[in-house]
Amino acid sequence: MNKEINNIFEQFLQKESLFKDKKALQSTYIPDEIKHRDIQITQIANILAPALRMEKPSNIFVYGKPGTGKTLSIRYLAEQMLTLADNKKIPLKIIYLNCKLKKIADTEYRLIAQLAREFGKEIPPTGLPTDEVYNVFFQTIDGEKQIILLILDEIDRLVEKAGDELIYNLTRVNTDLKQAQMSFIGVSNNLVFSNNLDPRVKSSLSEEEVVFPPYNAIQLQDILKRRASEAFKEEVIEEGVIQKCAAYAAREHGDARRAIDLLRVAGEIAERKGDKKITMKSVDEAEDTIERDKVIEIVKTQPKQFQATLYTVLLNKNNAKNKIVDTGTVYETYRDLCAKVGLRPLTQRRVSDIIAELDMLGVINAKVISKGRFGRTREISLLLPSNVEQKIKKILEEDLFS
DNA sequence: CGAGATTCATGTGAAGTATACCTTTAGGCTTAA
DNA sequence: AAGCCTAAAGGTATACTTCACATGAATCTCGTA
Known part of the structure; x- marks a missing residue:
């Protein structure tokens, strides 16, 4: 075995970890107690409670900005209900689906499947x-008497791609079910989303509505302290670090997930450097790292054509004087690129859609504008810091030219 | 000078096509009685 | 004759293409003050 590598491992083992239980800062973690969401949790619990008596609960529509504890609260309740149901032998089934996941639940077929x-x-x-597939699904669930709770996270994405008819069909399945009953919990980050819904769909989906307001800075701090005490060992957090994380997140409409990520990454950075404490500086570094990693992860998992499109945007952006490019130039360079790397070029129509999708992913910023006499186009710009941009460019080059 | 027509470059919707994958069906081959 | 395998037929979803029309403000045109 390589001696250097071995050294790294040895050193790692000798180094005392700052973490006690890193899980407490991961996004899948569900704490024993959820702070500052009592009202919402009781509200939802009251609505869902009938399920434990084998009565179909009302459908719920939950909305609030990202990182306001929607998913967490619901998963927490789901867990509680399931243990209870399990103890008392109540046939309750809860399914959680995240609709934004590509290839999982972004079309009608895929969702039902x-x-x-x-x-x-x-x-x-x-x-x-x-x-x-509908039939298979119906027959399977109707095979026995049971209550099913279907949680559709980021339901706005699904409706955008697959239309709201799908939701309407789903909410009506109960009329066809003899034994089982199904309720829906739609979760959306988008506050205005439900206004664009077909009224019939809207009324059936949101028999009840629950709103999650953003956390304020004090609440964020409280949450962070709690998580930190579970995740880190005593005395490893420098004074002010928690406040700083909370402040960063509060700036972004009180996004708790962001605050927690920030703290975790800051911890990882400090640990990697061999520091004894998590300092303010680690938080600053974490701030840079996080955004980068998130975007990089998205970029890496995109199909080749998406990557190629993104790459041409990057190329053009640097040549353009005001850092803004339009669809036409992107498409031209895109074709050149395809020729170079041996990729079959797609039509402009498709590339146009791809640009729109990249915009939805938040990797680029594309706005349709009319330039009067000079036609109309999308103004494409990037909002990433330049070091992130360089890194993405490198990744894309590796992926495309290999 | 200003209202309305024109224009450009691309957005966008609908319908069609290619591909990958599924089930069903029919035929052919093997096997066992 | 029954059983099993294979290949063809017929069907679907998805990603993409083709076709055709929609957009919307800068610019042009032309009648009017």
Whole structure:
């Protein structure tokens, strides 16, 4: 074994970790107690409670900005209900689906297929009629008396891509079900989303509504302190670090997830450097790292064509004087690039859609504007810090030219 | 000078096509009685 | 004759293409003051 590598591991083991339990800062972690969301949690609990008596609860529509504890609260309740149901032998099933995940739940077929899979049915990725998959799903769940809670996270994404008819169909399944009953919990980050919904869909989905307001700085601090005490060992956090994390997040509409990420990454950075304490400086560094890692992760997992499109945007952006490019120039360079790397070029129509999707992912910023006499186009710009941009460029080059 | 027409470059919707994958069906081959 | 395998037929979802029309403000045109 390589001696250097071995050294790294040895050193790592000798170094005393700052963390006691890193899980407490990961996004999947559900704490025993959720702070400052009592009102929302009781509200939802009251609505869902009938499920434990085998009565179908009302459908709920939950909304609030990112990082306001929506997903966390619901998962927490789900967990509680499941343990209770398990003890008392109540046939309760809770399914959680995140609709923004590409290839999982972003079309009608895929959503239903995924649901059926949750119940242990094998559904092929394509080939079956959607009706058929519906049938399989119905029959599976109606096979026994049970209550099903379906949590659709980021439901706005789903509706945007697949239309609201799908939701309407889903909310009406109960009329066809003899034994089982199904309720919906739609979760959305987008506050105005429900206004664009078909009124019928809206009324059936949001029989009840729960709003999650942003946390304020004090609440954020409180949450962070709690998490930190679980995650870190005693005395490893320097004075003011928590406040700083909270302040950063409060600036971004009280996004607790961001605050927690910040703290975790700051801890990781400090640990890697061999520091004994997490300092303010680590937080600053974490601030840079986080955004970068998030975007990089997205970029890496995109299909080749998306990467190629993004790459041409990057190329053009640097040549343009005001850092803004338009669809036409992107498409031209895109074709050149395709020729260079041996990729079959797509039509401008498709590239236009891809640009729109990249915009939705938040990697680029594309706005449709009319330049009067000079036609109309998308003004594409990047909002990433230049070091992130360089890194992405490198990754794309590796991916594309190999 | 100003209202309305024109224009450009691309957005955008609808319909069609290619591909990958599915089930069903029919035929052919093997096997066992 | 029954059973099993394979290949063809017929069907679907998805990503993409093709076609055609929609947009919307800068610019042009032309009638009027």
